[in-house]
Amino acid sequence: MEKIFQKLSLSSASLVFIILIGIFITLFNSSKLAIDEYGFDFITNPDWNKEVTIDTPLSDVTTEDIIIDEDDMIMDEDEVMFDEDNENTKTVFGGLVPIVGTLLSTLIALVFALPIAMGIAVFLAEIAPKNISNIVGIAIELLAAIPSIIFGMWGLYYFAPIVADIVGGYQVSLLTAGLVLGVMILPFMAAITRDSMNTTPSVLKESAYALGATKFEVIKDIIFPYSKVGIIGSIILALGRALGETMAVAFLIGSIFALPSAINDPTISIPVAMANNFGEASGLGESALFYLALILFVISFAVISVAKFYFLKKVK
Amino acid sequence: MRLLVNKIFLALSVLSALIGLTFLGWILITLFIKGLSSFHFSLFLNDLIEGGLRNLIIGQFILAGLASIIGIPLGMAAGIYLQEYGRGRYASLIRDLSDIMMSAPSIVIGAFVYAVVVIPTGGTSGFAGAISLAIMMLPVVINTTDNMLSLVPRELREAGISLGASKYRVIIDIIIKAAKVGIMTGILLAFARIIGETAPLLFTSETSNYFSLDLTESFPSLTVSIYDLANEPEESSRDLAWAASFILTALVLVINLAGRFITRNKH
Numbered sequence: 001m002e003k004i005f006q007k008l009s010l011s012s013a014s015l016v017f018i019i020l021i022g023i024f025i026t027l028f029n030s031s032k033l034a035i036d037e038y039g040f041d042f043i044t045n046p047d048w049n050k051e052v053t054i055d056t057p058l059s060d061v062t063t064e065d066i067i068i069d070e071d072d073m074i075m076d077e078d079e080v081m082f083d084e085d086n087e088n089t090k091t092v093f094g095g096l097v098p099i100v101g102t103l104l105s106t107l108i109a110l111v112f113a114l115p116i117a118m119g120i121a122v123f124l125a126e127i128a129p130k131n132i133s134n135i136v137g138i139a140i141e142l143l144a145a146i147p148s149i150i151f152g153m154w155g156l157y158y159f160a161p162i163v164a165d166i167v168g169g170y171q172v173s174l175l176t177a178g179l180v181l182g183v184m185i186l187p188f189m190a191a192i193t194r195d196s197m198n199t200t201p202s203v204l205k206e207s208a209y210a211l212g213a214t215k216f217e218v219i220k221d222i223i224f225p226y227s228k229v230g231i232i233g234s235i236i237l238a239l240g241r242a243l244g245e246t247m248a249v250a251f252l253i254g255s256i257f258a259l260p261s262a263i264n265d266p267t268i269s270i271p272v273a274m275a276n277n278f279g280e281a282s283g284l285g286e287s288a289l290f291y292l293a294l295i296l297f298v299i300s301f302a303v304i305s306v307a308k309f310y311f312l313k314k315v316k
Numbered sequence: 317m318r319l320l321v322n323k324i325f326l327a328l329s330v331l332s333a334l335i336g337l338t339f340l341g342w343i344l345i346t347l348f349i350k351g352l353s354s355f356h357f358s359l360f361l362n363d364l365i366e367g368g369l370r371n372l373i374i375g376q377f378i379l380a381g382l383a384s385i386i387g388i389p390l391g392m393a394a395g396i397y398l399q400e401y402g403r404g405r406y407a408s409l410i411r412d413l414s415d416i417m418m419s420a421p422s423i424v425i426g427a428f429v430y431a432v433v434v435i436p437t438g439g440t441s442g443f444a445g446a447i448s449l450a451i452m453m454l455p456v457v458i459n460t461t462d463n464m465l466s467l468v469p470r471e472l473r474e475a476g477i478s479l480g481a482s483k484y485r486v487i488i489d490i491i492i493k494a495a496k497v498g499i500m501t502g503i504l505l506a507f508a509r510i511i512g513e514t515a516p517l518l519f520t521s522e523t524s525n526y527f528s529l530d531l532t533e534s535f536p537s538l539t540v541s542i543y544d545l546a547n548e549p550e551e552s553s554r555d556l557a558w559a560a561s562f563i564l565t566a567l568v569l570v571i572n573l574a575g576r577f578i579t580r581n582k583h
Contacts, residue, residue: 005484006401012393013402016414016458019451023420023428030431119332127329136333138576143340145572147512149539150561153546154343183339190336214322237419244421246515247543271423271515278430278519293427297420304419309412 027294033287034093042291045094048257048273049285053088093288095270097257099295101174102269104260105249106242108178113186114235120186121193122219137194144187152251155180160252169264172254177269180248189238196230197223233311240304244296246271270296344565351562354555359563364525364541367552369560371527375536376564379442379521380511382531383449388503391454392492395461400487411462418455425451426516434520442528442535445521449510456509460502464495497578504575512568514539538564 028035034042120140124133160176167175200223208218224231254266255276268276270292281289362368394414398407426448433444468491476486492499514537517523523540524533538560545557 002482002484005487006397009393009397009401012390013397013407013410013458015390016394016410016417016455019454020413020417020420022432023424026428026431027424030427116332116335119329120336122329123333127326128333136337139340140336142569142572143336143343145508145512145568146343146565147514147539147568149512149514149542150343150347150565153542153557153561154346156546158342158346186336186339214318216322216325217318219325240419244419244423246421246423250543251546271421274423274427275515275518278427279522290427290431293424297424300419300421300424301416304416308415 023297024294027290027297031287031291031294033284034291037284038092038094038288038291042093042095042288043099043295044096045092046096046259047092047094048097048288049091049093051089051091091284093285095288095292095295097259098268098270098273098292100259101253101267102243102271102296104174104267105178105181105253105269106239108175108263109181109185109242110235110239112179112182113189113238117186117189117193117238118231120190121197124190124194125197126215126219126223137191140187140190144191148184148245148247151180151184151248155183155248156251159183164264167264169262170254170266172252172266173264174253174260174267175263177249177252177254180252181242181245184245184248185238185242188241189234192234192237193227193231196227196234199230200226229311233307236303236307236311240300240307243300243303244271246275250275347558347562347565350555350558354559355562356559359556359559363527364536367556369538369556369563371524371536372538372541372560373563375442375524375528376511376538378529378531379445379449379517379535379537380507382442382446383453383510384503384507386446386450387453387506388457390450391457392461392499394454394458395465396487396492398458398462399465400483400491414455414458417451418459421515422452422513423515423518426518426520429516429520437532440520440522440534442521442531442533445517445535445537446531448516448520449513452513452516453506453510456506457503460506461495461499464498464502465491467498468494501575501579504571504578508568508571508575511571512539512564514543518543 038045120136124137124140128136155176156172159180160171163176163179164171164173169175204222204226205218208222213221249269250272253269253272255268255272256266257268257273258266260267273292274289277285278289359369360373361370363371394410398411401407402410429444429448429451433447434440437444472490472494473486476490477483481489517537517540521535521537521540523537523544524535526536528534528536542557542560542564545553545560548554548557
């Protein structure tokens with residue numbers, strides 16, 4: 001009995017390992033078709049689901065924006081199937097647009113959330129009296145608990161119109177998607193930063209106060225240097241979260257396979273490309289989506305590992 | 317001058333906290349006003365096809381419940397391994413991987429389940445959706461169990477062993493009992509997290525307009541239907557999406573607060 005119990009718990013633990021390896025292998029296998037077809041050029045090719053004539057080099061094809069919605073996608077693929085005797089056209093898939101969209105929306109989110117999250121963390125850790133800090137802390141954590149789809153709906157119908165009024169441009173854009181993403185990672189970032197700050201020994205703080213330092217000086221010269229590593233770790237971890245966020249971005253980014261020429265242009269991100277096109281895709285298109293998923297998985301795996309093992313381990 | 321800088325800094329910090337609270341308040345008030353104005357008790361009695369939400373709410377609970385049935389025992393067993401049996405490299409590798417898995421993009425987990433469950437079985441199903449959610453839940457349960465067991469004092473273990481109990485008996489009867497409250501809180505928070513998930517369900521369970529208990533077919537999901545409804549052009553669909561969002565958020569926040577309340581009362 002003892003043996004069985006031990007074996008069971010060991011195999012449950014190994015499940016984590018198996019699932020992660022399984023995800024990697026599955027994504028790799030499913031994207032094999034696209035990897036064989038495009039190789040690493042996939043990353044730099046801005047055309048998605050675009051028909052090109054085979055003898056024309058890719059770069060000479062006039063780029064025009066292709067808007068894919070669910071119905072179009074099905075039609076395009078039917079056409080491809082019927083046109084199979086027409087040998088000199090094929091549909092190409094390139095990942096540049098969603099990759100750029102993912103990175104830029106995450107960057108905007110980070111720039112927006114960083115100062116506010118730091119302010120909240122300082123407020124919770126150092127400024128507010130204990131009971132207020134507790135209540136605000138719970139409120140901030142509740143903000144983190146709200147499902148992402150709610151952020152998306154609220155963002156689309158209430159937040160984006162205001163942003164578009166101020167900045168101009170489209171309501172669905174890289175900017176509004178990034179900002180809503182920022183609101184989403186805000187509580188997460190603030191909570192871990194506060195925890196890092198709380199690890200500062202109070203002896204250090206008290207010594208500084210005794211020397212006549214103001215609160216600002218204590219925070220700037222004692223707490224920040226002390227918890228710097230943990231804070232950087234929490235920022236990178238929040239970045240990892242933002243990279244893979246689907247629903248909040250899906251409502252706001254516009255879902256257009258086109259490189260944005262301005263910050264308030266609509267575009268698409270990897271998770272949104274998957275969310276919108278997965279069910280309808282098949283063959284090379286589906287494989288290209290898996291390729292995108294693989295890229296996203298590798299990037300976020302790397303980002304999270306760096307945060308957890310380089311920065312946050314040191315805190316412990 | 318120093319004092320002025322200090323004042324400005326403190327004011328900015330308070331302002332940040334206010335901004336954070338404003339967003340929370342703004343979202344909750346929006347949900348309250350929009351949700352309540354289209355809320356009606358008949359929503360709980362009719363299915364989506366008749367303009368209600370009954371099948372979706374029940375479906376979402378079944379998906380999250382089934383995920384819990386799969387994820388909680390596995391996660392707890394793995395957490396027990398890490399804390400009680402695992403020593404050395406392998407255990408710390410698993411702990412690290414579980415940490416990474418906790419932050420893995422949920423849509424990628426959906427794609428994984430799509431490839432290993434949906435394609436081989438020939439279509440979207442309630443099972444596939446539940447498996448996605450279980451994978452989301454697993455690392456959270458592992459993490460909680462691991463942390464909570466580490467708080468149980470050594471003496472309890474030693475006392476159990478010295479009474480002649482076998483190790484697994486000590487774990488089940490003593491250690492788990494001692495850490496019960498903490499683990500339950502963690503599980504509640506994990507449940508609150510997966511019941512609001514959309515991305516891993518999009519192409520695994522999909523959703524359905526009809527009431528269904530058949531887990532081998534596309535399964536009604538509240539969150540996936542909110543996404544569909546919110547993108548419909550008709551005002552009435554969007555109103556229904558707001559009502560559904562209101563119910564979903566209320567549910568998630570109540571479970572969340574309940575979890576916090578339990579811990580606070582016991583400690």
